[in-house]
Every structure is written in C-alpha cells, then in structure tokens.
Amino acid sequence: MMNFAIWQSILEQQWGIKAKLSSLDGEFDLNILVKSTSTKNYVLKVMRSGCLQDFVDMQIKALNHLKVSEPELPFPEVVATLSGQKFVKCKDEFGKIRLLWLIKKLPGHKYVDHGYKSLNLISQLGGMIAKCDAALKSFEHKFLHRDLKWNLSEASWVEDHVDLIEDSSRKCILENIIKDYKNILPMLKKQPFQPIHGDVNDHNTLVNASLNTKASISGILDLGDMCFAPRVCEVAIAGAYIVLDHEKPEAALATLIEGYNCILQLDTRELDLIWPLLRMRLAVSVINSTLMSKDDPDDPYITVSQEPAWKFLERKVKHSKFMAARLRSICGKPVVDGADRVLAYLNEKRGSFFPIFDYDLASIPMGSLSVENSLWPKNPFFLPPEEAIRVGEEIEHKDAFWMGYYNEPRLIYVEPAFRNGPWKASDRRTVHLAVDIFAPTSTRVHSPLDGRVAVAENRVGYLDYGGVIILEHKTPDDDIFYTLYGHLNPEFMERIKVGDIIDAGTFFCKLGDEKVNGGWAPHLHFQLALMTEGIEADWPGVGDPDEMYLWHGVCPNPAALLNLPDKMTHYSPTNKKEILSERREHFGRNLSITYEDPVMLVRGWKHHMFDEWGRPYLDAYNNVPHVGHAHPRIQRIVSNQMGRINTNTRYLHPVQTAFAKKILSKLPSKLDTCFFVNSGSEANELALRLVRAHTGLKGIVTLNHGYHGNTTGAVDISAYKFNAGGGVGQANWVELIELPDDYRGEFKRNDPKRAEKFGNLVNSAISNLTAKQIGLAGFIAETFPSVAGQIIPPEGYLQNVYKHIRNAGGLCVADEVQTGLGRLGKFYFGFEQQGVEPDIVILGKPIGNGHPIGVVITSNEIAESFAQGPEFFSTFGGSTLSCLIGKEVLEIIDEEKLQENADLMGKKLLGGLNELQDSFSQIGDVRGMGLFCGVDLVKDKETREEDRDLCSYIKNRMRDHRILVGSEGPKDNILKIRPPLTIDEEGIDMILLCLQKIMQEL
C-alpha cells in the first residue's frame, strides 16, 4: 500500500488542493489520481528519483505549446502551484528527491479497454495526431535530441538482442522485420524531421463513450517519449497499436492514415514507410519487453503489450508494397510510382489500341449481372454447373457478343474462397474488377499492345479462370502495367511460355468453352492491373465492396485498352444515400426506418438477404418470409398463375376451398369457416365486426401494449399505438388488462398461481364495460404478446381468461399473426400451448410469405350471425394467387418440416442465450419458444430496470456484424430474435457468437 500522506500534504501546501489519492499505473513514475474535495480531479505525476529536470520541463512546455496552438486537442492541462511554478522538487519517504507536477484529469477510459474500436473513432484519432504534429512542428526543446530507445528512426539497436527470443519462428519474424527496416532506413532519414509525441499508443489514448452517443477520443497522454524524428514515425507508432486485436487491422490502419492525411498530407514516400515502420515498432516493443522481463519477471506492465503484438506479428505476412498501395489509395495517391502516368498514357492512347477481337466492341450491348438486376444465381450461395454455363443468357442469345461491367457487384461468386470469415453472411468479395466480353467459344483474342508473357497457366478448378494469360506491358516512360485474359482455351499452353513477347495485334489465344474455362458461358475476363505485389498468387478478379478504394487503384477500369469510354463499362449500384434522401422527401416522417445506417436490401434467399453491393445479412428478424426469402416454389406459383388469371371470390376457383381446407385441417374442428382478406390489420377489423355481430355488443377487452394492426379499428384495440405519444387515446369501448408478463408484471414466476391471478384481472375489465353500459363483445390478444416484449404467458393463463369472458357472454379472439404456423416449434398455434380453443383465429403475414394475405377463421355459427348483415367482399382477399400462395406456404411448412426445424433451432438458440445470460449481468431474462425469442436487457439484474440504450446499441452492432434483429417492449429494451423458419445451425451459431462478442465489448 503506497504511503500517500507525504504527497497529500505537498498537494495542499503547494497547490492548495485537499484531496483523496489513489494510484494509477505507470512504467517508472508514479501517477496518482487526485480526487479533490471540489468536483475537480487531477493526476499528480511523481517522477522517478533521478529524473532529469529537462525531461519534465520538455513535457510541460510541450503541453503548454499544444494548448496555445491547438486548444481543441484533448491534451491534459498543466496546473501551476500557488506560487506559479510548473513543478516542484520534494523528498519522498526514503529521503529521495522527486520532481512533482500536476495535470488536470481528462475524462474517459483507455483506448485499449474500449470494446468497439469503430473506424469512426480511429479516423478521429488520425486527425488528432495530425493536428498534434502540425502544432509540434514549431516546438523546440533541447531534450528532444537525447538518445531514446523508442525513437523509431534509431531503432537498429534491437538487432543485438534478437537472440534473446528463444522461439525460432518468432526470432525469424523479427529478423525479417529488422531486415526490412534497415532497407528503408536511408529513405526514412530523408523524410522531414520534427518533434513528435512518439507514443500515441492504446494506453495513452482515452475514449469517452456511452451507449447512446458516438465514442470520441477524449485524451492523449504522456509526452515522455517525445523526440525529434521523421514525422511519419508518429502515425506508424499509433498504427502499431491500432492494428492490435482489431478484427480488420488493414482497414483500421488505412482509416487512421486517411484521418491523418485529411489534416496533414502524407506524401507517397512517407506512406510507403508506414507498414515496415509499424512492424518495427512492434518488434522494438516485444524485444524491449523481453529484455526488461529478464530483470523484472513479475512486473505486468512491462509485458503489457507483448501478446497482442505477437499475435499480430504472427499473422500471414502482407506484402509491404500491397499495404503501401492500400495506404496510398486511401489517400488518393497512385498505388505505385508511375501508376498515374500509366493511366494518363492509356487515356491518351484510347482509341488507338489494337482491337482485342475482330469485332466492334463499341456497338455491342452491355448486360448487367448485378445483385440488383440479375437473378443469377438462383441460390446466391450455390452456382451449379448447369447455371454457370447459362449465366447472362437472358441478355443475349448464346454465341452473341455482349459485355459485362467493371465495378459491378454480383452474387455469382459463391465459393467459400470468396468469403472473408466463417459465416455465409461474412464479408464477401462481390465486385467485378474486370470487363467481361461474352462471345462465341474459340473467338480469337489479340493483344491490344506489345507485351511480355508474365503468366500462362491453366487453372482447372470449377469457376476458376481455366486458361489464363497475363501480359506485362511498358509505357514509353518504362512504367509497367499488366493485362489479364481469363477463361481461355488452354490450348495456348503448347505455344506460349512465360517470357514470350507478344506483339500488338497478335492473335495469341482464344476463348474456351465451359469444359476448359472454369465452367462458365464462354467469355473473356479482361482485367488491368497496375501492380502485381501481393496479388500475384491468386490475381483476384473480384473485390470486397468495402475495399474498393484499394481495388479501383490496383485494377482500374480497363475500358481505354478496349478503345471504349470508361463510363460505358463502369457500373454504379443504386446510391443508398440518394434513395434515403428521396424517401425523406416523399414519405411521411413517421414511416419508420431501422438502423442508424439503414440497409437497402435487393435480394434474399432463405434466411439471408443481400444489399445493393452484395453484402450478405443473416435475417434473424423477419417473420414475413416464413418459409424463407425467394422460396422457389412460391416464385414458380406467382409467375405461373399471373400468366393465367388472378381474380376474386365472386367467381369459383378450386384453390379457394383447397386453401380453406388446408388451413382448417390445422385447427380445432369447431373452427370451420374462413374469410380471406389482405392483411393482419384487415383480419382484426373483420374479427371486431364478427364478435359484435354475434353478441350485439361493442366492448372489447384486450392486453396492454398489444398490437393488432394499423387501420382505425385495429389501432383502437392496439394500446401500443393508441397510447403512444400523439396516439388517438383509449376508446370508451376498450378495456385494457395487464400483460401476463411474469418477469416484470404484478405476479412473478415464483408465484404458482400467477396464471390464474393474471387471468382474473379480466373480471374488473368486464365489470367496467357493464358499468359503462357498453357490454362485452369479446376478448382479443396476441397469444404470445410480441411488440410488448416477446412475452410467454404462464401456462393456463388463457384458459382462465376465456372462462371469465365466456361466462360474461363474450367471444375469444386469438391473434396468431406472430405465433401461428409452426414458429413455436412444439405447437402449430400459440393457443395450443395455452390449452384453449378460440372462437376466432387471426392469421396474417407469414401465410403469404411476402404476398399480402390475412385470414379470419371462425365457427359456422358466428359466421352465420355476421351473414345477417350486408354482403362480405374483399377484392384482393382470397384472390386466386393469394389462395395458391397461402396453400403452398402451408404445404411447404409440412413438407420441409419447418415446424420441427423451429423446435430444434429454437432450443439451440434459447440454450445459447441462457448461457449468455449466466455470463452477462445485462441479460435480465431470456424467454421464448421455438423461433419466437426475446432477450430482456437490464441495467441491473436485481431492479430489472430496462436498458433501452443497450438494446439499441446491440441491435446496431449486430447489424455491423451483418445480423438483423429487432427491439421490442414498452421500454424498447427487449432484443427480438424471430428469423424465418429456415434458419440453420450455422445461423444460430452466428447469432450467439456475435451477440457474445458485442456483450464482451461493453
């Protein structure tokens, strides 16, 4: 336990501050947290004994300099003593002289402890470091020029200590890093030198964050390693810590550099140095730790950054030129020296290159295989050979010429090799980096300009290139670039060897058919590349949509070489931002949209959806695609029936009764009459008319926070809507009863009589209606309330409610829109779990799988009462197509055993969620049945206070992980997981693992 009394009295004497002290970490010096009796907090810096005065003086002066030149930067403010001194000298308890100075404490926690290191946060840090460097340029202090082991421009000293590393593979990694460093050292020394902070690491950076605000950098600390060094060392050092433990280290580094470059432009030489310097910084760090741990093996601070650093260094090495290209492109610079000259040359020569084909490409049609325009492949995760050879057949007939776009996101790249991650919804390379020219098999290909064969291979894998040739070209300025010709007939292998010279205009290869070209419809994949380093192993023909800043630089549009304008072959997907702003212009403000960064979805398949760039998402939210998005049987029915007739129930069609019989086969026998409408709302409206027609009374009892639809009558019985801010309020014919929520409600799970007690609440509602002389027509409830927070009522609850309602002469309506049709796994309908038989059952969206259908099912007796009134007719309800689709959905549920799947997957999901509940105090309750699940998020497990911000945070972070879930409940704190019934084990694992990751970052 540290003796603070001495420092406490000095603080009081010198600074006039009375305070409580506690220790903070520090490598050599004491950092003491000072909590003053006023609300102000400080950090008292007690320097190690023997610390040079200049060392402290430099830091204080630098902080003051930064305060004046860049007051916005979050550097701590130095607090002078009462007599105006910046630091004081005192004796410690052992009589040793110590230098003391005081700074104001900044808010926030260390970057290293911050869970979600967003690109936005990293970019902000990059900008701040740049501003810091700009300000430090005019700073001067003699101590900056001291010898310092952390000066990255003087780091060769580590070479003498590599032998300390016992692990031979680690040693080899370090030797390579040092070799690279020595190679760049002469160039490094030529860069502009200036004073730099020199240690913006993850322990020296503070982050201020809360769940409902964007995290921001709130502090940059510790100028103890300031030195005079090349400016680029500053970002390289910061970058070394940004990449550690980051899911996407390259993207994180690029973002840091982009943030820096926006404020202070880095030139290409500096950008090229960053990657080797970054690795060298980590090498210095691990070697230094190893050296120090020899002297002091028990000090954890010494080895604090060693393991993440090793983890990073042991990753597969990225080509440093490719990393440089990434940093250059994000800063808008040519990917390699001369790349800009190559582009200018190609542009200048556009129109004069030798035609690749004996055919005028300017006159052939462009065809789109984009995610938005094309239906290839039918299943976006699987492209069978019979589809691959037909890709694009709708654009032009076989053997005709047509061209496919550059920069076009496509779903035809289905192999796991195109995925960067373990899940189907992981990042996926979708964007085409070439122009395709579809043409007859054996069409002859000519070289557009002189070239030397760099690659001549036959890549025989399915959906690979087949025969592929890469030519290397030189501009008159000796700048090198490459053209790639894929999907060739590999017959050229007999004739063409690496190193051969191919003159402009020479016919050197021809298109292959599907037997030799990777299995595709015959076409030429024609790609331009301005560098080969880092891509030579696989020559990617498609890129990740989130990395196009890089790929546009490495493999630009090759149109010039085809003598075509760039814009002819460049594809641009629909611009999401434009659609969003148009939506704001043309739709009401209360048309809600999900996510801070909304998603635009253009394709779906089973429980996955795809945005305009082909990014896949796991759909863990939508119950409309009950049997899966784009189900082939539904697709077939729609196109088939719309080619025949789609009329209404005024006329007979056998499918009307076939659909009715199929539904009725699932229901208790007393429910024998169907009404077909267009939506759940309309079905509930009709239910209101039925109960009133049958009882002759108007009053309705329903659950608080319930939802039954968006029409006037449906809103009147939906407390979730009429009680919302600006809602229409409660009608006098509506009585609300408390939700049967045994986690938050009046009666809890430990009460064995809760079902009965919740059920009895209906009695006072009935009495109220009688007292108002309105009378009871009926009771309506979602069998398991969903928008109220995925509530599973205690068993027997509805038995009790129905008993009281029926005793009072009312009818019982079960809204099974959310719970029906097998979603609950064990039960086809929710009311089965409650052991009741409703008088009226409502079905909605899932029965149409995307087509608008609502169904009301009741007894003949009730229908008869209704028939006393005017005719019933719904133009589209019960249309031929609706009936066909509805019947098909019910058959698919049976034939594909989706109810059984809901049961199995639901158990797996709930099991996993329960495990998470044990690990995380924020998960108050996990409830659900089958694929109807809710996670109740709380601030405190004891008080069960709802945590809406956390729920919103998790929902948005799940979207970042490409999983769509919802949030529900009166306080919007319940995470709703309700996927299509097709979800599989992989999908459930992904939900659970990503949720765990997100909870861990809190």
Ligand SMILES: Cc1ncc(COP(=O)(O)O)c(C=O)c1O
């Ligand atoms: C339980 C319940 N009933 C009725 C409806 C209304 O259905 P629709 O939006 O098809 O009109 C919904 C819609 O979410 C619902 O969840």
